[in-house]
Amino acid sequence: MVPARYRPLLFDGVYLTKGFERNLVAMTPTAFSNISRQISEKSYTDPTARLLKRYIFSNGDHVELDKAGRILIPQFLRDVADLGDDVVVVGVGDFFELWSPEQWSQQADNMADVDANVGRFIDYEISTS
Numbered sequence: 001m002v003p004a005r006y007r008p009l010l011f012d013g014v015y016l017t018k019g020f021e022r023n024l025v026a027m028t029p030t031a032f033s034n035i036s037r038q039i040s041e042k043s044y045t046d047p048t049a050r051l052l053k054r055y056i057f058s059n060g061d062h063v064e065l066d067k068a069g070r071i072l073i074p075q076f077l078r079d080v081a082d083l084g085d086d087v088v089v090v091g092v093g094d095f096f097e098l099w100s101p102e103q104w105s106q107q108a109d110n111m112a113d114v115d116a117n118v119g120r121f122i123d124y125e126i127s128t129s
Helices: 028-041 047-057 075-081 101-111 114-124
Strands: 016-017 024-027 061-063 088-091 095-097
Touching: 016 028, 016 047, 016 075, 024 028, 024 075, 028 047, 088 101, 095 101
Parallel strands: none
Antiparallel strands: 016 024, 016 061, 024 095, 088 095
């Protein structure tokens, strides 16, 4: 079941694709179109660009929400993210991610490492102004 706050954004369905961790990424058609355009602009002669195209497009699918606000995740994507009956939905700005509870627990533990975070994020120069 997709959380109610996301459903109005998904009236045209949702694109699911493999995330960069052992998870799935869910995007609106507009967001997926933007990603697709950016990836497609990369040179076909670049082997890393070809790999990224395969990674995103061969592991993706467009699904519709049913009247109850649920999506049916194709089995090949469930296998990619090791999803069972329980799924953790995590908002990440303009998309959301789907995680198995076990994988999300590991990710949450990783994010909770304060000392590591200082080193990880120092180069991003994030500011509130």
